[in-house]
Amino acid sequence: MDIGILVIGNELTSGMTQDTNSSFIARELYEQGWGVSAVMTVGDDGGAIKGGLDYLLGISDALIVTGGLGPTEDDMTTAAVAGAFDLGLYTDDAVLARLKERFGRLNIPWTENNAKQAIFPEGAGIIDNPVGTACGFFLERSDKHVAVIPGVPGEARNMLTGGVIPLFREKLAYHECVAKRTIKIFGLTESRIDEALPHEDLKIPGVSVGSYPRFPEIRLVVTSRGEDRDHVEESLGVVCERIEGKLYKHIFGYDDDTMEGIVAALLTDRGLTLSVAESCTGGLITDRLTDVPGSSVFLERGVVTYSNTSKVELLGVPASIIEKYGAVSEEAAILMAEGVKKLAGTDIGLSTTGIAGPAGGTEEKPVGTVFIALSAGEGTTCRRFLFRWDRRRIKEMSSQIALNMLRKFLIGGVD
């Protein structure tokens, strides 16, 4: 049961506008248990539209077309679809009356080009648009189903879920159930994960595993499909458990979890307080933590100690230590974490210091050198890293590692 998606608009083929409809439509179809054969985007051009329709219909059981239903001259989707199926066009009087009534109600002057939005291919069924002026339509030709909806994202989404999907559920034979779980991993490369996975044990009928890097994380998406809901859920559970058995040390969350959300929940649950001293991450750690509602419960303060003076004044790091070992050093990182913890009176202190570049590196400490320290109770741990990315990615990776060190400390794990 494969469905094609045809997206129409010059603003898309020129790269002026980012298409988000096709991704939304694909996700909705996927969750219904249908597959997407292909997504094609073409400009407002009759020949290109006809070519796309023909190709997609050739490899699909049904087709969703979006865009080009507006009142202006360059909106030619309706005429192109009618032409591709050798159908004439007609004006739907009920739709025309509703359009005029809407314009009157909203006090918008009626211009004749708007009547174009009441024109449909002969034999088409009309799909109502509860949030805009352009109605959609559907056609059935030699066992293939075509639904056409506008390109305005709010209208497309509304008409897809309210109009097209109910229609396709009625018209298209399908019985599949789908269940999905995203496993979020940090601290392993994609190829190390691939190597660690028990591929043979994961080959359960109806279940697939995909690996998707999202810097600085890797996401494994497990999808289970089949006729029976209980069986689908059970197969999903079995495969997830087998993956967890191999990778549990590196899994930090599932589905919509974020690293900062997990850390925030752990701190809140355990009633522990945190203070953060950032140098190279420049505030990114507290920015992420304060994205979580309720973070004021555990976050006492953050300090971005970019100057040496501020490290002395706000963290009590002795100037002699900075002079002797440098501001980017294990000694400084440890004293920063211990200093912020003590001065803020929190249970935990976290610190970063490093050289994010592009300038500032030395032979001994090249650009990308980062020290991250965590202080709690009597103990302080510090780790040294060398990253090879640009400034932003060094900041992102450093903040992620700092949060992950905190997560591991909170769950009592060892590294």
Next chain:
Amino acid sequence: MDIGILVIGNELTSGMTQDTNSSFIARELYEQGWGVSAVMTVGDDGGAIKGGLDYLLGISDALIVTGGLGPTEDDMTTAAVAGAFDLGLYTDDAVLARLKERFGRLNIPWTENNAKQAIFPEGAGIIDNPVGTACGFFLERSDKHVAVIPGVPGEARNMLTGGVIPLFREKLAYHECVAKRTIKIFGLTESRIDEALPHEDLKIPGVSVGSYPRFPEIRLVVTSRGEDRDHVEESLGVVCERIEGKLYKHIFGYDDDTMEGIVAALLTDRGLTLSVAESCTGGLITDRLTDVPGSSVFLERGVVTYSNTSKVELLGVPASIIEKYGAVSEEAAILMAEGVKKLAGTDIGLSTTGIAGPAGGTEEKPVGTVFIALSAGEGTTCRRFLFRWDRRRIKEMSSQIALNMLRKFLIGGVD
């Protein structure tokens, strides 16, 4: 001169991931004066890839393929492209050696599946990947040109602009000149901008103006096309000047400028130092400023004073003021900006305090209430805002307004 784009990945046809590469590629091609025949997205499936290649090659002079070049089993783009052109595969020893050297240098254990990334179709030219492991390649077959690059956005962008476009410019005949300028505006809604623009005066042959909201900014993209380079540049200049004449107060930058980059350059130029006291923005202001290389020259410190105690200890805000007016108040914001400036010994102090929600609002100060203050010399300015978005957008807008206040102060402008 039409180019097709083929995007490959199950994460895209299932709607898991939003494709942003094709829009970026389309925009870059458009700026070179080339058109896009169609964009097609298919899953990691040999048959679907072959179908897409054949269709797009039929309607295009050249083709850019992105995605499916990773080391895992489901990455099958190289094999599918080779198959579509009836070519064998070979391992490139130089690429293999570089891959192994890279793994060694970064201290990542080598696993055999990585060798897959050194396999190419016979006769292919290799496109270097300066920022990742997957090299791209290009093929020329019966006057059609095919370039294949990875799907990871950072790598795809780098290799498109650094590898594919220079190659296509060499191989493909084209004559149109295109010049473009992006005008970045902050502080006006899209409809206010539309109203302010002198539309009639902007109608110059070959020049178009598009408006693209990118929260929290609006971008106006002016594109000029024609046969003659000088004429194209001149027309672009005329239209930009007419827009600037109407909107200069709200234009903060052009093209790749960022608000933080502009502010950083102004501070550096004027030799002024800055300290920041953030509450509701949680470190986002210093995170943005420290994305700019060299920010340590002007940024003395930031403090994220999430607790009342930290406002007292790190900023010298009297506890009595917080008790009387609240931590979210004009009084607190002003004392935060003045306090951080004084304690850090900087020329300028910037502060934010507000209720980012979803909880914590009151009738007098609902969720979304934010105070932003700037202190310099003897004067301190404070503004109050009420935003209606989610937590993250409130943080983003607040940080943008704070930086824009600083920018206006630095250029001596009035609000």
